[in-house]
Amino acid sequence: MKTHVKALVVGGGAVGTGIAYHLAKAGWDTMLVERDELTSGSTWHAAGLLPLFNMGYATTHIHKYSVDFYKGLEAETGLNAGFAVVGNLRMAQTDARMDEYMLYSSVAESAGVYHEFLTPAQIKDRWPLLRTDDLKGALFHPQDGYINPADVTQAMAKGARQFGCSIERKVQVNGYRWTGSEWIVSCVRMVEVGGNLVPSEDAFEIHAEHVVTATGNHAQRTARLLGIKIPAIPVEHQYIVTEPDPALVEYRKTHPEHPVLRDADAKWYVREERGGWILGPYEKGAPARFPYAVPDSFRADLFPLDLERIEVEYLSMIHRLPTSETAGLKADFNGPICYTPDGNPLVGPAPGLRNMWLAEGFSFGITAAGGTGYYLAQMMVNGEAEIDTASLDPRRYGTWMTTEYASRKNEECYDHVFILHHPDEERPACRPLRTAPVYDRQAALGAQFGQVNGWERPNYYGPIGASENFDHDGRSFRRGTWWSYAKAEAEALRSTAGLIDATAFTKHIVRGAGATAFLDWFTCNKLPAVGRINLTYALTPTGTTRTEYTIVRNGPDDYYLVSAGAWTAYDADYMKKCAEDKAAEFGHIEIHDVTTQWGVFALAGPNARAILREIVKDADPDTVLSNKRFPWLSARKLELGMCPVNAIRVAYTGELGWELHHPIEMQRYLWDLLLKAGEAHGLKLVGARAQNWLRQEKSYRAFGTELGRDATPLEAGLDRFVDLSKDFQGKQAMLATGIRAKCVTVLIDGPDDADPWGKEALFVNGEKVGRLTSGGWSVAFGKQIGMGYVRPDLAAVGTRLKVKMLRQEWNAVVVEDGPYDPSNARIRVDG
Incomplete structure (x- = not known):
């Protein structure tokens, strides 16, 4: 057995074997170890569905790659992966569900995923066993279906071996030690005793330059061994298999197999299984399991079935497939499936560790296994994947995340699989948790909150005293209840003044003898002079x-960095690792995360200076805020009443404005x-x-879009x-x-009741030429606005495009960068 490898993959489920296959194919000397048998985790009891449907751009690419990849495995390995390309039918009982499918259609078109829309009559004509009289329609993917999880795993394992990967079963990892250049992984051979796996006396070490953990339900044990947090905790998922349905058996004598059926409004999937049906519900009340560790005695085991918990979903299957009522129950499965708080897996570098990669938290592991292997191998071998995988990065969660938080959010994620996923969705579990001191004051004034990295942040201000469900009940795939409030806020900021809570911003102090040289290498713009700022x-x-980053230079080697609030741990980990790499070259560098020490209010609008003049304490309050003493893109320490403030003259909205960074303990006073x-x-x-709309009028790019x-x-x-x-x-x-593509701003003559969400495809003469990354309403131009990427030859001002929204193409035109006040006169105005 090898003891020295380039890459060690820990975990032999579908995800682990998919990663091992692609690393070995890329030419890396790779080994995979599995504590039991291949597929003995959640893989063995997975239903094997391969849904292309996903609202996330990166995840859509991962799923698409997997579906295409699995189709060629047999030709490559000689093993049939058991892929039944029967298609996937997503039915809709409501107009809102059809709106969801139309928004998904935008994502699918951007990613090149083929799909069709069907009417109830078309559904009934193709699959007469289905009841369709209460449907609005359906979305159909004819190119996916389901696969045998064990077979596809074994096929990928064989392919990995063909590329030189060694696979060792019955090997448990008990520890990891980083030497500065490699990982030393402590292992032990496992043996069966009385049906249980127990460690043998055969302990050994494997030396690996890189390690990938794909440990599935054992992610919490992995987290403890690595000394990090991994919010991947399994939730019970049960599905039942019926006896043969006589009507289905008769139907199949002259018809092909049904597609995988999904009645999202009824919260289940159904597919054929040997003349009967498999029903998989996503019901409320499914509990999280193994929040700390999987018991040693739990191998390829299951939990007792809880039929009462899925009674509603079972009856709704009978409603949709009336002939299934006569089919008795044949088998049942209730096993652990890993989830994360947002439903996306954790794929990428482990926080704080070198050459340690995570591939954990896969609730759709069979669908994602091939694509995860492909894109993770690109990250490891090339330095980055060809798609932006930030939405999957393990560092999107900070150290504030706890076991209880992950457990409760994962339970919520499970029962939200088939809810309507509005783009303005805000899920309620574990909230409020991280709150600024003014949270209660904002709530009393009608604030409707969103969650960013655990922080509560006002999305908009609704009516004072609104019901608890005001925001939830008003969500939509078009213009929700919030739209008119956001519009009024945007108009007010343009005409008078607006106050925005930006406390969730990420803030770092970077100082020390090597700070200037490091930041000069680490960032692409000139560093600002002392007292000035730079983007x-x-x-x-x-x-x-x-x-x-917005960089404020407080001294020769003293900097204050502000970045996006959703990415605190993501930014901190990357910057600290880069600083460590350069410490010998540049000298001493200190990096401190001060996010929770400073609150931030953004005050902007034509009257912003007048408001500050009323409360600023200065020997000459009339001129302290003038362009001469406090020019645009500079920073000054001010006293506002009794509150010391680090004021930065910038405004993300494109109006005269300041960011007021203040001690968090004085926030309510300020x-x-x-x-x-x-x-x-x-x-x-x-x-x-409203801020998101306003920044698009200035063509201000946002991280993550x-x-x-x-x-x-x-x-x-x-x-x-x-x-x-x-x-x-x-x-x-x-x-x-x-230049492969260029970022542009477009104004859109769109529908009367909907705006783009930043997921839409862009067309010229029926050809897809790009996609939007942001979208909304422009109060300045009285029409829809969006930002996105197009072919470089189509980026010129005045280029006519089409934006696909609600299955229709709408006229759009490329406008100059920063179409609202392109000369920045309003930002620079003196007074």
Whole structure:
């Protein structure tokens, strides 16, 4: 057996074997170890469905790759993976569900996933056993279906061996130790004693440059061994198999197999199984299991079935397939399936660790196994994947996350599988948890909150005293109840002034003798002078955009960095690892996460200066906020009443404005002071949704939408923030990449009741030429607005495009960058 390898994959389920296959195919010396037998985890009892449907762009690509990849496995390995390409039919009982499918259609078109829409009559004509009189229609994927989980795993394992990967079964990992250049992995051979697996006396070590954990239900044990947090905890999932249905048996004599059936409004999937049916519900009340560890005695085991918990779903199957009522129950399965709080798996670097990669938390592991292997191998071998995988990155969760939080959110995620996934969806479990001191004041003023990295942040301000379900009941795939409130907020900020709570922003202090040299290499723009600020970007080694920063220079080697609030741990881990790599070259560098020490209020609008003048304490309050003493893109320490403030003259909305960074313990005082001073100046409270519209009017790119690890700053149109006269990380790779697409802003003549969400495809003469990454309503232009990427030859101002929304194409035109106040006169206004 090998003891030294380039990559060690821990876990022999579908995900682990998919990763081993692709690493070995890429030429890496790879080994896979499994504590039991291949497929003995959740893989063995998975239903094997391969749904292409997914609202996430990265996950859609992963699923699509898997479906295509599995179809060629037999030709490559000689093993039949058991892929039944029967298609996937998603039925809709409501107009809202059809709206969801139309929004999904936008994602699918952007990712190149084929699909069809069917009417109830078309459904009945193709599959007469289905009751369709209460349906609105359906979405049909004819190219997917289901697969045998054990067979596809064994096929990938054989393919991995053909590329040189060694696979060792009955090997348990008991420890990991990083030497600075490799991992030493402590292992032991497992033996069967009385039906249980127990450690033998055969202990040994494996040396690996890289380690990938794909440990499924054992993720909590993995987390303890690594000393990190992994919010992957299994939830019970049960499905039942019926005896043969005589009507189905008769039907199949002259017809092909039914597609996988999904009645999302009834919360189940159904497929054929040897003349009968498999019913898999996603019911409420399914409990999380093994929050700390899987018992040693639990192998390929199951839990007792809880039929009462799925009674409603069972009866709804009979409603949709009336002939199934006569089919008795043949078998049942209730096993653990891993989830994460947001439903996306954890794929990428482990926080705080070198060359340790996670592939955990797969609730759709069979569907994702092939694609995860493909894109994770790209990350490991090439430095980045060809798609932006930030939405899957394990570092999207911070150290504030606890076991109870993960358990409760994973239970919620399970019973939300088939709910309507509105783009304005905000899930309620474990909230509120992380709150700014003014949270209660905001709630009393009608704030309707969203959650960002656990923080409660106002999305908009609804009516004071609104019912608890006001926001939930008003969600929509078109313009929800919130729309009119956000519109009023945006209009007020443009005309008078608005106050935005930006406390969730990520904030870091970077200081020390090596800080300046490090940041100069780490980011692509010139560093600001003392007392000034700059917008800049950290790049990946492959030249794409890793993080956006506002850098405030407090001293020669003292910097304050502000970045997106959703990505605190993500940003911290990357920056600290880069600083460690460069410490010997640049000198001492200190990096401190001060996110929870500073609150942030963004005050913006034509009256912002007048409001601050009423409360600023200065020898000359009339001029302290003037352009001469406090110019645009500068920072000053001010006293607002009794509150010391680090004020930064920037505004993400494109109006005159300041970010007021203040000690978190003084936040309520400052809030009250600002609101009182703003009464005479038309100050209105503004939430994140209005801000999102306003920043698009200025073409301000946002990380996670326009900015990501699949586009360079030059492709994003950020040339003015890239200093090509200096060397910085990723520079040569960025230049070598060239311009594959260009970021543009478009104004859209769209429908009367809907706006783009940033998921829509862009067309010219019926040809897909790009996609939106953001969308909304422009109060300045009175029409829909969006940002996105198109072919470089179509990025010129005035280019006519079509945007696909609600299955219709709408006229759009490329406009100049920052179409609202392109000269920045309103931001620079003096007074």
